Amino acid sequence: MTSKAPPKAASAPAAPIALTRKKSDDFMEWYLEVCDVAELSDKRYAIKGMNIWRPYAYKVMHNIDEFTRKEMARSGHDEVLFPLMIPESYFRKEQEQIKGFGGEVFWVDFAGENKLEERLVIRPTSETAMYSIFPLWIRSHADLPLRTFQIVNVFRYETKQTRPFMRVREIHFFEDHSCFATYEDSEAHMNVDLEVVRNCLTRLALPYITSRRPDWDKFPGAHYSVGCDVVMPSGRTLQCATVHQYKDNFSKAYEITYEAPDGTRKNVHQTTFGMSERLVGATVGVHGDDRGLVLPPEVAPIQVVVVPIIFKGKEKPVLDACADVARRLRDKGLRVHVDDRDRNAGEKYFHWELRGVPLRLEIGPRDLEKQSVMTVRRDAGKAIVPMATVEAEVEKLLQHVQADLLERQTKFQAGQIHRAHKIEEARPLGGIVVLPVCDKATCGHGVEEALDYKTLGVPMDEPSDASRERCAHCGEAAKDWIRFARTY
Amino acid sequence: MTSKAPPKAASAPAAPIALTRKKSDDFMEWYLEVCDVAELSDKRYAIKGMNIWRPYAYKVMHNIDEFTRKEMARSGHDEVLFPLMIPESYFRKEQEQIKGFGGEVFWVDFAGENKLEERLVIRPTSETAMYSIFPLWIRSHADLPLRTFQIVNVFRYETKQTRPFMRVREIHFFEDHSCFATYEDSEAHMNVDLEVVRNCLTRLALPYITSRRPDWDKFPGAHYSVGCDVVMPSGRTLQCATVHQYKDNFSKAYEITYEAPDGTRKNVHQTTFGMSERLVGATVGVHGDDRGLVLPPEVAPIQVVVVPIIFKGKEKPVLDACADVARRLRDKGLRVHVDDRDRNAGEKYFHWELRGVPLRLEIGPRDLEKQSVMTVRRDAGKAIVPMATVEAEVEKLLQHVQADLLERQTKFQAGQIHRAHKIEEARPLGGIVVLPVCDKATCGHGVEEALDYKTLGVPMDEPSDASRERCAHCGEAAKDWIRFARTY
Numbered sequence: 001m002t003s004k005a006p007p008k009a010a011s012a013p014a015a016p017i018a019l020t021r022k023k024s025d026d027f028m029e030w031y032l033e034v035c036d037v038a039e040l041s042d043k044r045y046a047i048k049g050m051n052i053w054r055p056y057a058y059k060v061m062h063n064i065d066e067f068t069r070k071e072m073a074r075s076g077h078d079e080v081l082f083p084l085m086i087p088e089s090y091f092r093k094e095q096e097q098i099k100g101f102g103g104e105v106f107w108v109d110f111a112g113e114n115k116l117e118e119r120l121v122i123r124p125t126s127e128t129a130m131y132s133i134f135p136l137w138i139r140s141h142a143d144l145p146l147r148t149f150q151i152v153n154v155f156r157y158e159t160k161q162t163r164p165f166m167r168v169r170e171i172h173f174f175e176d177h178s179c180f181a182t183y184e185d186s187e188a189h190m191n192v193d194l195e196v197v198r199n200c201l202t203r204l205a206l207p208y209i210t211s212r213r214p215d216w217d218k219f220p221g222a223h224y225s226v227g228c229d230v231v232m233p234s235g236r237t238l239q240c241a242t243v244h245q246y247k248d249n250f251s252k253a254y255e256i257t258y259e260a261p262d263g264t265r266k267n268v269h270q271t272t273f274g275m276s277e278r279l280v281g282a283t284v285g286v287h288g289d290d291r292g293l294v295l296p297p298e299v300a301p302i303q304v305v306v307v308p309i310i311f312k313g314k315e316k317p318v319l320d321a322c323a324d325v326a327r328r329l330r331d332k333g334l335r336v337h338v339d340d341r342d343r344n345a346g347e348k349y350f351h352w353e354l355r356g357v358p359l360r361l362e363i364g365p366r367d368l369e370k371q372s373v374m375t376v377r378r379d380a381g382k383a384i385v386p387m388a389t390v391e392a393e394v395e396k397l398l399q400h401v402q403a404d405l406l407e408r409q410t411k412f413q414a415g416q417i418h419r420a421h422k423i424e425e426a427r428p429l430g431g432i433v434v435l436p437v438c439d440k441a442t443c444g445h446g447v448e449e450a451l452d453y454k455t456l457g458v459p460m461d462e463p464s465d466a467s468r469e470r471c472a473h474c475g476e477a478a479k480d481w482i483r484f485a486r487t488y
Numbered sequence: 489m490t491s492k493a494p495p496k497a498a499s500a501p502a503a504p505i506a507l508t509r510k511k512s513d514d515f516m517e518w519y520l521e522v523c524d525v526a527e528l529s530d531k532r533y534a535i536k537g538m539n540i541w542r543p544y545a546y547k548v549m550h551n552i553d554e555f556t557r558k559e560m561a562r563s564g565h566d567e568v569l570f571p572l573m574i575p576e577s578y579f580r581k582e583q584e585q586i587k588g589f590g591g592e593v594f595w596v597d598f599a600g601e602n603k604l605e606e607r608l609v610i611r612p613t614s615e616t617a618m619y620s621i622f623p624l625w626i627r628s629h630a631d632l633p634l635r636t637f638q639i640v641n642v643f644r645y646e647t648k649q650t651r652p653f654m655r656v657r658e659i660h661f662f663e664d665h666s667c668f669a670t671y672e673d674s675e676a677h678m679n680v681d682l683e684v685v686r687n688c689l690t691r692l693a694l695p696y697i698t699s700r701r702p703d704w705d706k707f708p709g710a711h712y713s714v715g716c717d718v719v720m721p722s723g724r725t726l727q728c729a730t731v732h733q734y735k736d737n738f739s740k741a742y743e744i745t746y747e748a749p750d751g752t753r754k755n756v757h758q759t760t761f762g763m764s765e766r767l768v769g770a771t772v773g774v775h776g777d778d779r780g781l782v783l784p785p786e787v788a789p790i791q792v793v794v795v796p797i798i799f800k801g802k803e804k805p806v807l808d809a810c811a812d813v814a815r816r817l818r819d820k821g822l823r824v825h826v827d828d829r830d831r832n833a834g835e836k837y838f839h840w841e842l843r844g845v846p847l848r849l850e851i852g853p854r855d856l857e858k859q860s861v862m863t864v865r866r867d868a869g870k871a872i873v874p875m876a877t878v879e880a881e882v883e884k885l886l887q888h889v890q891a892d893l894l895e896r897q898t899k900f901q902a903g904q905i906h907r908a909h910k911i912e913e914a915r916p917l918g919g920i921v922v923l924p925v926c927d928k929a930t931c932g933h934g935v936e937e938a939l940d941y942k943t944l945g946v947p948m949d950e951p952s953d954a955s956r957e958r959c960a961h962c963g964e965a966a967k968d969w970i971r972f973a974r975t976y
Contacts (some may be wrong), residue, residue, distance in 0.1 A: 044624055045617075046575045047608070052621060055566035055636070062567070078543035079550070083658050084572075084610075084641060085594075087534045106573075107598040108610065111645035112591040120535070122572075122596065122610075129533075133540060136532055148543070153572060157599035170571050 018350070022290050027234040031285050032163065038293050038354050040284065041164035049162035049169035056355060057165075057280060059301035061172060064279055065151050067203055067298075068174055071196045077147040077176060082129045084152070085120040090132045094253040097127060100220025104157045122155045127221065127272070130177050131254035138268060140259040141181055145189070146268075149176040165281030166238060166488050176273035179256060183247060186269035190226065190243055193273035197228050197241045200275065204283045205296040205405035206230050207413050208240060209432070211457035211483050214444055219272075223247035229456055229485070230282040231413045235431040236486040237456060238285070240278050246270040286409050287379075293356025294378050296405050297398040304329055304394060305357045306338045307348050309364025322363050325373065325390055332391050334398075353378060358401045359394065377401055379408075419481070423450045423472050432456065432485040436469030436478035443473035447484060456483035506838070510778050515722040519773050520651065526781050526842050528772065529652035537650035537657030544843065545653075545768060547789035549660060552767055553639050555691055555786075556662055559684045565635040565664060570617045572640070573608040578620045582741040585615060588708025592645045610643045615709065615760070618665050619742035626756060628747040629669055633677070634756075637664040653769030654726060654976050664761035667744065671735060674757035678714065678731055681761040685716050685729045688763065692771045693784040693893035694718050695901050696728060697920070699945035699971050702932055707760075711735035717944055717973070718770040719901045723919040724974040725944065726773070728766050734758040774897050775867075781844025782866050784893050785886040792817055792882060793845045794826045795836050797852025810851050813861065813878055820879050822886075841866060846889045847882065865889055867896075907969070911938045911960050920944065920973040924957030924966035931961035935972060944971035 019037060021030040035041045040057035053061065069079065085108060092098055106122040109115060123129060130148070138146055154173040162168055176193060180186040194210070201208055208228045218225040222244040229237040248267040251257070257265045287294040297303050308315075308322045319340060326336045337357075339348045345362070352360060362374040371387045375394070379401055385393035416431030426433040433453070437443050444455050450473075458464045458480045469478040507525060509518040523529045528545035541549065557567065573596060580586055594610040597603060611617060618636070626634055642661040650656055664681060668674040682698070689696055696716045706713040710732040717725040736755040739745070745753045775782040785791050796803075796810045807828060814824045825845075827836045833850070840848060850862040859875045863882070867889055873881035904919030914921040921941070925931050932943050938961075946952045946968045957966040 042621065042624070045571055045621060046578065047571060047573060050571035050573060052571070053569035055568055058567050058569055079546050080543055081541035081546055081660075083533055083535060083538035083540070084643070085535060085538060085658075090534065103600040105600065106596045106608075108594045109597045110595040112593065114645075120594075133530065133533060136530070155572070157602075170573075172569075 019290060019292060019354070023233060023288060024290070027232065027285070028163070030288075030290075031281075034284060034288055034292055035164040038356070040280075043164060047169070049158050049167070051164055051168060051170075053172075056301055060280055060283070060295070060299055061277060063299045063301070064200070064204070065174070068151070068196075068200055068275070071199050072149050072176070075147075075192050075196060076145075077149045077178070080130075080148045080150050081152065082123075082126050082133070082150060084123055086123055086126075086129045087118050087120060089118060091121045091128045093132070094128060094221050094250055096221040096249070097125075101125070101156070104159075106155050106157060123152070124154055124156050125173075125274070126150065126152070126154075126175055126177070127250060128254075131250050131256060134179060134256045134268075135254065138179060138256060138258050141261055144181045144258055144268065145178060145185065147176070147178040147189075149174065149273075163281075163488070165277045165284065168277070172277040174275045177270070178272070179251070179268040179270050181258065181260070181266070181268065183269045186245060186247070186271050189271050190245060193243045193271065194226070194228075196273070197243070197275070200279070201228070201230075201240065202406065203296070203298040204279060205298075205402055205409065206240070206279075206282055206286060207406065207410045209237075209413070209417070209456070209483065210460040212460055213242075213457040214441070214455045214482070216441055216444070217455060217457070219244045221246065221249050223249060226460060227457060229487075230286065231416045231432065231485075232282070232285050232488065233412075234486075235416055236488055237432065238278055238282050238488045240282050241273070241275045243273045244271060246272065287405050288356065292354035294405065295356035295358060297358045297402050300356065300358050301335065302337045302352075302355075302357045303335045303398060304337075304359045304361060305348075305352045306336065306361045306363065307345055307352075308338070308340055309345055309362055309367075311365060314365050317368055318363060318365060321368055321387075322361075325361065325363065325387070328391055329394055332395065334394065349376075359397055361390075361394070379404060417483075421469065421472060423447060426451060426472070426484075432483050434459070434481045434483050435472040436466035437480065437482045438471035438474060438476050439479045440471075440474065443471050444482065446473040447482075451484060452486075453484040454487045456485055456487075458482055507778060507780060507842070511721060511776060512778070515720065515773070516651070518776075518778075519769075522772060522776055522780055523652040526844070528768075531652065535657070537646050537655070539652055539656060539658075541660075544789055548768055548771070548783070548787055549765060551787045551789070552688070552692070553662070556639070556684075556688055556763070559687050560637050560664070563635075563680050563684055564633075565637045565666070568618075568636045568638050569640065570611075570614050570621070570638060572611055574611055574614075574617045575606050575608060577606060579609045579616045581620070582616060582709050582738055584709040584737070585613075589613070589644070592647075594643050594645060611640070612642055612644050613661075613762070614638065614640070614642075614663055614665070615738060616742075619738050619744060622667060622744045622756075623742065626667060626744060626746050629749055632669045632746060632756065633666060633673060635664070635666040635677075637662065637761075651769075651976070653765045653772065656765070660765040662763045665758070666760070667739070667756040667758050669746065669748070669754070669756065671757045674733060674735070674759050677759050678733060681731045681759065682714070682716075684761070685731070685763070688767070689716070689718075689728065690894065691784070691786040692767060693786075693890055693897065694728070694767075694770055694774060695894065695898045697725075697901070697905070697944070697971065698948040700948055701730075701945040702929070702943045702970075704929055704932070705943060705945070707732045709734065709737050711737060714948060715945060717975075718774065719904045719920065719973075720770070720773050720976065721900075722974075723904055724976055725920065726766055726770050726976045728770050729761070729763045731761045732759060734760065775893055776844065780842035782893070783844035783846060785846045785890050788844065788846050789823065790825045790840075790843075790845045791823045791886060792825075792847045792849060793836075793840045794824065794849045794851065795833055795840075796826070796828055797833055797850055797855075799853060802853050805856055806851060806853060809856055809875075810849075813849065813851065813875070816879055817882055820883065822882065837864075847885055849878075849882070867892060905971075909957065909960060911935060914939060914960070914972075920971050922947070922969045922971050923960040924954035925968065925970045926959035926962060926964050927967045928959075928962065931959050932970065934961040935970075939972060940974075941972040942975045944973055944975075946970055 042052040228241040420426040466478040530540040716729040739755040908914040954966040
């Protein structure tokens with residue numbers, strides 16, 4: 001039957017298959033285009049900042065989730081799942097957090113035709129849902145530590161400009177919530193979490209800098225917060241992980257206590273640790289180039305694409321060889337796709353380069369004769385390898401791609417971090433500037449305003465003592481070197 | 489520091505660690521207790537029917553999700569993720585569905601302090617979210633079939649009594665949404681989906697019956713619906729999977745069309761297929777016994793627990809042997825836990841029996857002498873196996889547990905299905921009754937009322953022609969054998 005609908009997109013020209021923007025010209029324009037053209041995210045859903053995950057991007061996210069799960073299991077965390085909706089009374093118990101999120105949450109008022117007796121918040125994060133239940137789970141010191149995490153979507157009524165994976169209203173989110181008997185135990189756990197960050201981001205070939213956030217930018221309710229920021233190609237930073245020391249701030253509000261061996265009741269000390277779909281945004285933004293995505297092998301949905309080079313009448317031996325190579329690679333646990341579509345080879349190269357497949361293998365009649373395979377790395381470099389040892393050669397090449405992407409970005413990051421002594425000196429530098437500042441919040445704010453930068457905080461991954469320096473803002477004795485940057 | 493909170497649960501007696509209910513006495517009482525005592529679900533969250541997934545249950549669910557993902561990849565489906573919130577105007581496009589769900593959805597009216605211009609539905613299912621976007625993805629016949637699925641939580645304002653995993657307001661949900669050029673293609677896909685159901689439920693050792701739902705019980709908007717129902721120990725059925733033929737009902741409302749090779753525009757034909765956390769409920773309910781859970785090995789978070797039998801002064805060789813056996817089993821891909829806590833063996837047996845670990849290994853000094861291992865199946869049976877071949881023996885035992893659970897329930901199910909000719913004859917039978925009914929809806933309803941049963945529908949897995957029979961309600965010529973049961 002023929003629909004009466006007016007002619008639609010199908011009659012319009014097909015979506016552009018090549019990038020029209022260059023990464024070096026305008027990073028953000030390029031980023032938005034690559035998210036669209038490589039079919040990562042569809043922004044055409046009717047609610048701003050609530051985007052559709054297309055299959056290719058969701059596979060990347062799922063790979064990240066799965067290795068995060070492994071890391072969390074290794075470090076003794078258990079996965080839970082708490083409800084999406086939080087009664088207003090739970091949410092209001094901790095005043096700092098309601099202040100921090102109060103203006104940014106979605107409220108459910110009705111179920112069917114019934115106005116709810118108590119309205120419900122759609123979780124912007126899960127402290128208030130979880131901490132209302134933790135008192136039921138924690139009775140004595142024997143129940144500690146309690147180390148839990150969940151992987152869920154959270155919701156924030158973002159009023160700033162939204163961008164796929166970087167700033168959205170429905171956020172794919174990872175959150176660790178752990179409780180300890182003592183402050184010392186919780187401090188030690190900060191390092192456990194920071195090691196998980198290290199292992200996860202290394203699999204994405206993403207170096208980052210670790211800074212202790214200033215008090216005015218810590219997470220609502222936190223005692224202090226540590227941020228892990230990736231330096232994007234524009235020189236701006238993207239916060240990709242945060243680890244928070246809550247001390248007993250929440251456990252007092254939510255009465256999370258335990259019976260100590262001496263019979264007294266004490267408040268637990270808590271830490272949290274969060275990551276999100278920003279890891280996808282950082283991976284796309286950092287590694288991509290003018291031809292599209294460049295995905296680190298550890299997280300690529302397809303690690304190796306095999307393209308048969310076919311001449312009429314000689315299809316079968318080539319296709320058989322491709323299938324055989326693919327099978328051998330899959331037996332090694334690799335994610336392999338054979339592109340045997342009826343298209344020309346150039347079109348296929350283009351298609352998989354746009355999608356960032358780390359390694360392409362080409363096999364044609366001449367390769368069969370020589371019993372060799374042409375390998376083409378997405379980042380750089382071609383080589384002919386013997387077919388007999390293709391598994392070992394491919395594994396080695398993928399390791400090289402992974403290592404080289406990390407090394408390239410590590411160098412880029414190093415070149416983006418500049419120490420300076422005075423604001424005027426810092427102004428033209430771009431990227432991240434590190435200035436000596438005294439301990440007055442007004443001076444931190446003063447530098448932010450003068451540069452139109454945000455404070456990342458005190459470096460935790462390099463020396464931060466600036467007691468021999470003068471504050472870049474007031475000229476009095478400085479305390480720490482502090483990082484400032486433009487942020488996404 | 490000592491909290492001022494009043495003494496809490498910690499001073500009260502510890503939670504009961506044994507079941508007080510017998511499955512044979514009252515199935516539902518036993519089920520609710522086992523969900524609680526085996527730490528599967530915490531119902532103490534402040535919103536009725538929105539429960540907390542505790543780690544052990546979430547691992548079972550995650551195992552189910554992961555093999556569902558593999559099945560869906562095998563059958564050519566791509567995973568997507570659509571937003572949780574749906575604008576009211578999207579939701580209202582298809583009238584049947586709004587009628588079906590209108591009274592059961594949660595509405596978001598406010599974001600922060602702002603009343604939204606258009607209120608948003610929290611998805612009860614995702615047809616209306618996805619089908620508003622599919623027209624942008626489907627342009628020509630070359631874009632078909634489009635086979636997608638997502639694994640998300642959905643929300644229904646359930647007014648009936650809620651029960652963990654069986655009937656809740658926040659539902660962990662799997663939904664396949666696929667589009668085809670022709671009705672024939674979509675019909676063929678119904679069988680692809682039914683094969684996925686078969687493969688998934690077999691891994692849970694769950695047999696089931698497949699019935700075509702009567703028109704009055706099909707999914708809102710569906711052309712017809714097929715239900716897969718598990719027979720629970722009480723004789724009631726639990727709907728665990730449904731496959732729907734939508735024909736072009738939704739594609740007309742949402743204008744999902746494609747350009748056919750002849751240049752005309754046609755509506756796509758659609759199918760959907762859903763499963764949910766009810767699979768956990770069915771697994772718990774069907775296989776468990778008076779000692780607690782009995783988990784099929786394919787889905788058990790821990791497949792093998794190794795318990796060292798320790799005598800003072802002889803710990804080390806036994807613990808070393810346990811660690812060695814565990815390592816060898818893990819190398820085979822098995823999920824193994826060594827319980828080396830300082831508790832007596834009996835307590836450990838009890839703990840892991842409650843949690844349904846399919847196989848326990850006991851290793852003590854005498855086993856070391858004989859180089860053997862004691863194996864204890866959770867379902868039934870002990871055997872001593874040689875330590876030298878423990879991997880092969882354990883794999884074989886786990887296969888037997890899996891097969892025997894399936895076989896046991898298959899027999900139970902067969903014994904619960906009764907054909908009858910008249911309502912009076914059916915009344916005392918219990919379980920599922922199959923009666924000849926004519927094609928008048930009033931007769932189907934009449935049988936439902938007379939028995940206080942619901943209609944499951946026309947059997948699709950055994951002969952259903954009842955044209956030689958008389959309708960059990962009106963006495964006129966019957967059409968089909970129809971299944972009726974009490975349902976959860």
